[in-house]
Amino acid sequence: MRVTRPERTLVLWCPDWPVSAAGHRPEEAVAVVANNRVVAASAAARRSGVHPFQRRRQAESCHPGLAVLSRDPGAEVRAFEPVVVALERFGALVAVRRPGWAALATRGPARYFGGEESFAADVAEAVAALGERLGLAGAPQSGTDRLPFVGDWWRLGIADGPFAATMAARRGCIVPRGASRVFLAPFAIGCIGNAELADLLRRLGITTLGGFAELDEVDVCTRFGTEGVRLHRLARGLDGRSLDVRPRRRDLAIETLLEPPADDVGTTAFIARNLAEKLCGRLASEGLACCSLDIKVETSTGDRLGRRWAHDGAWTPALVAERLRWQLEAWLVGSGRTEGGEGLRAPAGIARLRLVPDDVVADTGRQLELWGRRCTDDERAARAFARVQGLLGPEAVVRPLLVGGRGPAERVRCVPFGDPYPVRFDDAAPPWPGQLPRPNPTVVPKEPYPAEVLDGDGHKIGVDGRGAPSGVPATVAVGRRPPSPVVAWAGPWPVDEQWWDTAAHRRRARFQVVTADGDAYLLAVNRGRWIVEGSYD
Amino acid sequence: MAVALPRPAPSELVPGVPGGDRRLRPGVPRVLAQRVRPLVLARDELLPVAPGFAELLGTLGLRRGSTLAVVADGARGTTSVVLALLAEASSLGAWCAAVGLEDLGSVAAGELGVALDRLVLVPRPGKRFTTVVAALLDGCDVVVAAAPELAPADRRRLSVRARERRSVLVVLTGSQAAAAVVGRPWPDGVDIRLAVTGGVFAGLGAGSGRVCSHRVDVVATRHGAYPREQRASFWLPPPPGNAPPASSVVAKAAVTSAGAR
Numbered sequence: 106m107r108v109t110r111p112e113r114t115l116v117l118w119c120p121d122w123p124v125s126a127a128g129h130r131p132e133e134a135v136a137v138v139a140n141n142r143v144v145a146a147s148a149a150a151r152r153s154g155v156h157p158f159q160r161r162r163q164a165e166s167c168h169p170g171l172a173v174l175s176r177d178p179g180a181e182v183r184a185f186e187p188v189v190v191a192l193e194r195f196g197a198l199v200a201v202r203r204p205g206w207a208a209l210a211t212r213g214p215a216r217y218f219g220g221e222e223s224f225a226a227d228v229a230e231a232v233a234a235l236g237e238r239l240g241l242a243g244a245p246q247s248g249t250d251r252l253p254f255v256g257d258w259w260r261l262g263i264a265d266g267p268f269a270a271t272m273a274a275r276r277g278c279i280v281p282r283g284a285s286r287v288f289l290a291p292f293a294i295g296c297i298g299n300a301e302l303a304d305l306l307r308r309l310g311i312t313t314l315g316g317f318a319e320l321d322e323v324d325v326c327t328r329f330g331t332e333g334v335r336l337h338r339l340a341r342g343l344d345g346r347s348l349d350v351r352p353r354r355r356d357l358a359i360e361t362l363l364e365p366p367a368d369d370v371g372t373t374a375f376i377a378r379n380l381a382e383k384l385c386g387r388l389a390s391e392g393l394a395c396c397s398l399d400i401k402v403e404t405s406t407g408d409r410l411g412r413r414w415a416h417d418g419a420w421t422p423a424l425v426a427e428r429l430r431w432q433l434e435a436w437l438v439g440s441g442r443t444e445g446g447e448g449l450r451a452p453a454g455i456a457r458l459r460l461v462p463d464d465v466v467a468d469t470g471r472q473l474e475l476w477g478r479r480c481t482d483d484e485r486a487a488r489a490f491a492r493v494q495g496l497l498g499p500e501a502v503v504r505p506l507l508v509g510g511r512g513p514a515e516r517v518r519c520v521p522f523g524d525p526y527p528v529r530f531d532d533a534a535p536p537w538p539g540q541l542p543r544p545n546p547t548v549v550p551k552e553p554y555p556a557e558v559l560d561g562d563g564h565k566i567g568v569d570g571r572g573a574p575s576g577v578p579a580t581v582a583v584g585r586r587p588p589s590p591v592v593a594w595a596g597p598w599p600v601d602e603q604w605w606d607t608a609a610h611r612r613r614a615r616f617q618v619v620t621a622d623g624d625a626y627l628l629a630v631n632r633g634r635w636i637v638e639g640s641y642d
Numbered sequence: 643m644a645v646a647l648p649r650p651a652p653s654e655l656v657p658g659v660p661g662g663d664r665r666l667r668p669g670v671p672r673v674l675a676q677r678v679r680p681l682v683l684a685r686d687e688l689l690p691v692a693p694g695f696a697e698l699l700g701t702l703g704l705r706r707g708s709t710l711a712v713v714a715d716g717a718r719g720t721t722s723v724v725l726a727l728l729a730e731a732s733s734l735g736a737w738c739a740a741v742g743l744e745d746l747g748s749v750a751a752g753e754l755g756v757a758l759d760r761l762v763l764v765p766r767p768g769k770r771f772t773t774v775v776a777a778l779l780d781g782c783d784v785v786v787a788a789a790p791e792l793a794p795a796d797r798r799r800l801s802v803r804a805r806e807r808r809s810v811l812v813v814l815t816g817s818q819a820a821a822a823v824v825g826r827p828w829p830d831g832v833d834i835r836l837a838v839t840g841g842v843f844a845g846l847g848a849g850s851g852r853v854c855s856h857r858v859d860v861v862a863t864r865h866g867a868y869p870r871e872q873r874a875s876f877w878l879p880p881p882p883g884n885a886p887p888a889s890s891v892v893a894k895a896a897v898t899s900a901g902a903r
Binding site: 507522 | 717747750762781783
């Protein structure tokens with residue numbers, strides 16, 4: 106784990122945000138319910154005994170006349186947006202983990218506003234003013250008035266790192282630098298955010314964060330692993346996580362309406378070029394690159410088609426336009442395709458075209474190799490494969506990956522090009538006792554086809570429970586071909602796999618056979634049925 | 643642009659020897675020689691192959707832009723021959739694609755030396771065979787295509803595409819890996835035609851042993867090379883120590899003769 110000095114962080118916490126988001130003041134008795142359980146309750150409701158995780162019926166019995174609302178996560182996010190915007194006036198990097206919780210790195214802003222105290226006071230003032238404007242503020246209550254950074258629907262705190270700052274926000278105070286550990290010590294262990302670990306620690310006799318922090322880090326690591334160490338660091342006030350910055354509001358998708366709908370390749374190529382330039386320009390102006398691009402199309406008949414294109418993050422207008430043109434071409438021209446059926450029906454044209462960049466990352470540029478050669482080769486190859494994927498579908502271009510197994514068919518998995526391709530698959534390493542020795546057959550039918558193996562008297566050959574064949578193979582008939590004499594053979598090599606699983610249990614005995622025609626086969630028999638697993642070609 | 647120079651004899655094209663391919667005939671002034679030096683080195687135009695194949699092909703590698711045909715002439719072994727042909731180039735980083743080989747055994751490909759992370763399969767090109775192969779020729783160094791019956795114009799177009807894109811097209815017919823594709827050997831327009839005429843499986847006895855290696859006899863018919871026909875036999879995969887496997891029983895399969903079938 107990367108150990109960094111925790112950053113001074115301001116956290117704005119709205120304790121009952123689902124209630125506030127629904128437009129209710131704290132003094133109204135309101136509970137928000139999801140899946141028949143209370144997720145949030147207003148201050149008034151909590152005073153009469155309503156609490157989270159309670160059943161709805163119990164909550165209603167605690168407070169007659171309780172208004173029960175069902176949860177609307179979308180509305181919570183929308184309602185929180187003005188709060189985030191208000192915070193953004195104080196600093197650019199606002200992190201939102203969930204609606205009702207926002208954090209801000211204070212180092213720069215605090216200096217500008219003349220210290221953390223006055224900075225927090227300014228933020229508090231702005232938030233309180235916003236609450237009054239939105240009608241969230243209730244009547245001032247006695248008890249909370251004395252604390253400067255606590256409103257009736259919000260609380261503020263500043264400390265080292267987001268975790269300590271969240272705790273500080275509960276109290277509505279500012280914890281000086283380096284004092285987080287002392288500040289956190291009296292809090293109950295349940296605050297740590299991992300119910301399972303908290304429960305275990307409680308049973309071990311550790312009830313506060315301070316008690317947990319006193320344990321030796323090495324011991325914690327031995328007993329609780331990496332996650333334990335992370336939580337231990339939290340308890341010690343060493344929250345090294347940097348704030349995850351709030352997602353951008355700007356929508357990067359680009360859309361165009363085609364009037365009249367385009368149904369020929371020439372028109373679409375022209376549109377593709379324009380759109381591609383626009384998209385790349387928009388991404389570049391934000392300093393971003395995207396690793397995949399969704400092309401979505403609505404046809405004049407109302408059908409919707411979509412395909413995702415992946416690239417290593419260096420889309421240029423020419424690349425985008427090329428793929429767009431290929432894809433549209435494939436949809437327009439490929440309507441006669443029989444398989445899959447994902448083409449356009451004949452008279453339909455493209456009415457709406459939408460490009461959605463996905464997996465957006467900061468554009469860090471790309472490094473070619475010293476001579477540039479290999480990289481450009483890979484790029485050229487990737488483009489060719491992408492083009493074929495556009496024609497036939499992404500599953501049609503695959504790369505073989507060796508995995509563990511005994512038979513030749515089980516040892517290969519096909520990964521569509523563009524999907525992650527591990528350098529080495531751990532399963533493929535030995536031991537696989539009973540694995541077919543080298544060389545493996547060069548032809549492995551996807552669907553094993555039947556064979557017939559007879560001994561000299563014309564009887565079918567089987568293998569008994571002890572793995573002994575019932576005769577010496579004399580002729581082999583493969584598929585629909587006529588029987589051919591066996592000139593050499595070996596076997597049986599019995600394999601009994603996954604006997605612990607009744608559905609996947611597979612038991613077979615393998616033979617290698619060379620016929621007088623000059624063919625060599627890998628055959629397998631299971632309950633008297635012979636199949637061709639592979640042939641040496 | 644490079645000035646065309648007389649192509650050096652193959653003996654002068656020794657990859658790995660610095661300047662081995664830049665030797666010029668005596669009598670060309672050095673200043674002039676530097677000015678007219680070809681921009682594309684001849685060794686860049688060759689994809690390396692295993693030593694046995696070099697003799698068979700008459701060049702030290704697969705010449706970029708050429709079209710090869712691998713056909714079964716009464717014996718099994720075309721798939722192994724193609725995979726062994728690709729192995730050297732693929733392990734040095736060349737991208738290979740196999741089109742229409744639905745039942746190709748990838749484990750065997752790896753065992754014969756093909757780098758699987760540089761191999762891409764298009765098992766079912768369907769009716770768009772020509773388009774797919776043409777697209778792959780744009781990006782891959784070698785494209786192995788199990789050819790369905792194609793119109794002569796399409797065949798020519800693919801060969802021209804390979805030449806233009808400096809990649810190698812290997813047309814495979816008679817392979818069992820190409821399911822349900824009735825192919826016919828390309829009669830014209832191929833630079834080198836490799837016919838597998840015979841083969842023997844070694845290591846398997848009457849109820850004992852296992853298939854250890856497969857000897858394939860290959861006849862190469864080369865366009866514009868002397869001698870026009872060249873024969874060679876390979877053990878695939880090569881037995882350790884490059885000696886034929888010392889097996890008591892050798893299953894003699896097909897006789898080395900054309901038209902046994």
